[in-house]
Each structure stands twice: as structure tokens, then as C-alpha cells.
Amino acid sequence: MPNYKKLLSHAFDFPVTVKYWDGKSETYGEGTPKAEIDINKELSMTEIAKHATLTLGEAYMDGDIDIKGSIQQVVASAYRSTTSFMHDKSFLKFVPKQGHSEKENTKDIQSHYDIGNDFYKLWLDPTLTYSCAYFEHDDDTLEQAQLNKIHHILNKLKPNRGKTLLDIGSGWGTLLYIAAEEYGLHATGVTLSQEQYDYTKDQIKKRGLEDLVDVQLEDYRKIKVQYDYITSVGMFEHVGKDNLPGYFKKVNELLKPNAHALIHGITGQHNGPGVEPWLTKYIFPGGYIPSVSKNLDYMIEANLQIEDLEPLRRHYQKTLEIWDHNFNDVRDQVREMFDERFCRMWDLYLQAAAASFESGNIDVMQFLLTKSPSGEGLPMTREYMYEEK
Structure with a gap:
């Protein structure tokens, strides 16, 4: 198995034991192994060479590979190792164009978010917020950190009561409810997920917010009304590479003069492909993660002024670690809903994502x-973002 040895001997930056399908085992790296990888079935080196993460991810889902120890630590180690297969870009020729029609966008979003509200309720916090939380204190619960995040977003906008807000990709609606109940805004959400739309409509009625909150089952590109504020959390990762310039131009178009937007999303640290084949096949069809610099280019091209930029990488790592802990606490229930292959897929996704941030x-x-070079309506310094409301 010389090819496997060549592949694995430099794949990690800490010692790992590999057990092969023929009963042989070998430890790569110096010191006490921190994880064990069991390869239960011989895998095609040709397929690994073509698209390593897709082949290995599917092998893990199928039980052809097992990992004893932390998947997150193993994947993070592979990312840190500069000679790892995780840095092999040979799969790029297999990546499709990243444009999305409205029909394709709807299909992609529903394939992930319409798995079922009952599934997400099992392991998300009670607010059903499915994006990076914001941990102001070490002992914040996940629910508190998600509420912190929503307040942090709205506080950055410094909104005036009675004004209008559009949330592009509004999820299960918690930002809408808080914007209305605590900030006095007329809030509109837009989503392509039928499950999220139905849940939000029900919550609006239960909370008595019919006069302040609305949600539309619609592609954001069809919205025509301008708003005083726009929020968009975890959305631009779904629009596709070719649609990103248009996404930011649409944000500009939907903002009133001197209005402000808070856009929150995942970015790549390097100008790499922005596409991970396993992730786009099984978790986020059509997904694309732009680099920070590309996003800035698109914003500037859309005539948007950048007032503030804040990285939250460590917050998302912690969020994902809590999600994965919650997920594994209810794994038996998830298995009854789906099957073991689905459980392995989702566990791998959550831990690998945490490793990517780590x-x-x-x-x-x-x-x-903002649309205004003057930054009208915003203070000169950042202190206002942290003032008690």
C-alpha cells in the first residue's frame, strides 16, 4: 500500500495511527497517536487523487472509514498540514459553474432547510437560529449567544423605531420578532424554505405581530420595495459565485438613500476555489464561499460604502461544537427519523465545519x-454598538 503511505504520511500535523482493511496498521508522525483512522475497505486511489474530500467523505458516510477520536481534530490537523490532500486543488475541474436561476435557488435551499423543523428543533437552541452565535461571556448558553448575535446585528444598524427592515434569508424568523418587539421596526422576511415560511407565519400570529412583521416565500431578487435597513445572515453563501455581484447590487437597490445594511456570512481566508465538493453535494447544494477580498470587491462595485467589518471566526467554531454535542445527544432520534448514514454525514459536516474555522x-x-459616503445616522466611533439598550 505504498500509495496510501505516500498520501497519509504527510496528511496530518500530529501523529495518527491508520489501520488498513487487511489487518495491518501503521503510525504516521512522531509521538503518541492522537487519533486512529480505520480504513475498512480499499478505496480507489484514482478517485482520491481526483477529488479527495468527496471520496473520503462518502467513505466515512458508508462506514468504509471510521475515526476513533475527534473528527474535528483530525480534519483541523489536515487543514494545518500544508502538504495535506486537503490542499489539493485537482478536483477543481469537476466543479460546476456557480450560477443559480431562481428555480435552482429554491431547489437548493429546500434540499437543506426543508429536511423538517422537527429535525432542527432537536439540536438547535429554542430560538431556532441556524447561524453563528455571539458569545459575549464564556458561560453564555447557546440560546443567550444567539440572542446576543441578533442584538449585536441590530445595534450596529442603530435603528429608529417605526422604520422598515428587510431580512434577506430570514430563517425561522427570530431576528424579525426581536426587531419588531424590542426595536419597534416594521420587519419583513424573505425565504425560499416552505418549512421556515410556515413556521414564521405561525409565530407572527402567536406573538400578535401581524401589524409589524411579514414574511414572504419569495426569491429576494423579486423584491421591489426599498427599506430603511437590511439584514442578511448566512445568505450570500447560497447565491453562487456568478450571482454574488448581483446580490450586492440588489442590496444597494433595496436600500433607501442613506440607509444601512448588515451582511453576515462565511468567507474564505484565501482566494481558493470557494467550493468543497462533498459539502456542495450532500449539505449545501450550490453553495459557494467567497474570499473576504472578493466580497469587498463586489460591495464596492455595487456602490456600497463599508462602514465596519468584524470577524467572528472563533464564535462560529464554538457554535458548531455546541451544535455537534447537541446533535450527538439526540443521535438515536435522528437515526429513527433518517438512518445511520445520515447521522454520520451530519456529524462529519458539523465537526469538519468546526475544524475549518479552528x-x-x-x-x-x-x-x-451604507449607500451614503457620509455614513449618515451612524456615530463616528464604534462605542454605540455596545451600549446598553
Whole structure:
């Protein structure tokens, strides 16, 4: 198995024991192994060479590979190792163009978010917030950190009561409810997920917010009304590479003069492909993670002024670690809903994503944007973002 040895001998930056399908084992790296990788079935080196993460990810889902120890630590180690297969870009020729029609966008979003509200309720916090939390204190619960995040976003906008807000990709609606109940805003959400739309409509009625909150099952590109404020959390990762310039131009178009937007999303640290084949096949079809610099280019091209930029990488790592802990606490229930292959897939996704943030491979950014060079309505310094409300 010389090819496997060549592949694995430099794949990690800490010692790992590999057990092969024929009963042989070998430890790569010096010192006490921190993980064991069991290869239960011989895998095609040709397929690994073509698209390593896709082949290995599918092998883990199928039980052809097992990992004893932390998947997150193993993946983070592979990302840190500069000679790892995780840095092999040979799969790029297999990556499709990243443009999305409205029909494709709807299909991609529903394939992930319409798995079922009952599934997400099992392991998300009670607010059903499915994006990076914001841990103001070490002992913040996940629910508190998600509420912190929403307040942090709205506080950055410094909104005036009675004004209008559009949330592009509004999820299960918690930002909308808080914007209305605590900030006195007329809030509109837009989503392509039928499950999220139905849940939000029900919550609006239960909370008595019919006069302040609305949600639309619609592609954001069809919205025509301008707003005083726009928020968009975890959305631009879904629009596709070719649609990113248009996404930011649409944000500009939907903002009133001198209005502000807070755009929150995952970015790449390098100008790499922005596409991870396993992730786009099984978790986020059509997904694309732009680099920070590309996003800034698109914003400037859309005539948006950048007022503030804040990285939250470590916050997302912690969020994912809590999600994965919650997920594994209810794994038996998830298995009854789906099957073991689905459980392995989702566990791998959550831990690999946490590893990507831990290793600095990706980040999550909050961009505060305005149409006005004067920054009208915003203080000169950042202290206002942290004032008690």
C-alpha cells in the first residue's frame, strides 16, 4: 500500500495511527497517536487523487472509514498540514459553474432547510437560529449567544423605531420578532424554505405581530420595495459565485438613500476555489464561499460604502461544537427519523465545519454597509454598538 503511505504520511500535523482493511496498521508522525483512522475497505486511489474530500467523505458516510477520536481534530490537523490532500486543488475541474436561476435557488435551499423543523428543533437552541452565535461571556448558553448575535446585528444598524427592515434569508424568523418587539421596526422576511415560511407565519400570529412583521416565500431578487435597513445572515453563501455581484447590487437597490445594511456570512481566508465538493453535494447544494477580498470587491462595485467589518471566526467554531454535542445527544432520534448514514454525514459536516474555522481556513464576517459616503445616522466611533439598550 505504498500509495496510501505516500498520501497519509504527510496528511496530518500530529501523529495518527491508520489501520488498513487487511489487518495491518501503521503510525504516521512522531509521538503518541492522537487519533486512529480505520480504513475498512480499499478505496480507489484514482478517485482520491481526483477529488479527495468527496471520496473520503462518502467513505466515512458508508462506514468504509471510521475515526476513533475527534473528527474535528483530525480534519483541523489536515487543514494545518500544508502538504495535506486537503490542499489539493485537482478536483477543481469537476466543479460546476456557480450560477443559480431562481428555480435552482429554491431547489437548493429546500434540499437543506426543508429536511423538517422537527429535525432542527432537536439540536438547535429554542430560538431556532441556524447561524453563528455571539458569545459575549464564556458561560453564555447557546440560546443567550444567539440572542446576543441578533442584538449585536441590530445595534450596529442603530435603528429608529417605526422604520422598515428587510431580512434577506430570514430563517425561522427570530431576528424579525426581536426587531419588531424590542426595536419597534416594521420587519419583513424573505425565504425560499416552505418549512421556515410556515413556521414564521405561525409565530407572527402567536406573538400578535401581524401589524409589524411579514414574511414572504419569495426569491429576494423579486423584491421591489426599498427599506430603511437590511439584514442578511448566512445568505450570500447560497447565491453562487456568478450571482454574488448581483446580490450586492440588489442590496444597494433595496436600500433607501442613506440607509444601512448588515451582511453576515462565511468567507474564505484565501482566494481558493470557494467550493468543497462533498459539502456542495450532500449539505449545501450550490453553495459557494467567497474570499473576504472578493466580497469587498463586489460591495464596492455595487456602490456600497463599508462602514465596519468584524470577524467572528472563533464564535462560529464554538457554535458548531455546541451544535455537534447537541446533535450527538439526540443521535438515536435522528437515526429513527433518517438512518445511520445520515447521522454520520451530519456529524462529519458539523465537526469538519468546526475544524475549518479552528484552522483558520474559513471565517465569518459582519459587514456594515451604507449607500451614503457620509455614513449618515451612524456615530463616528464604534462605542454605540455596545451600549446598553
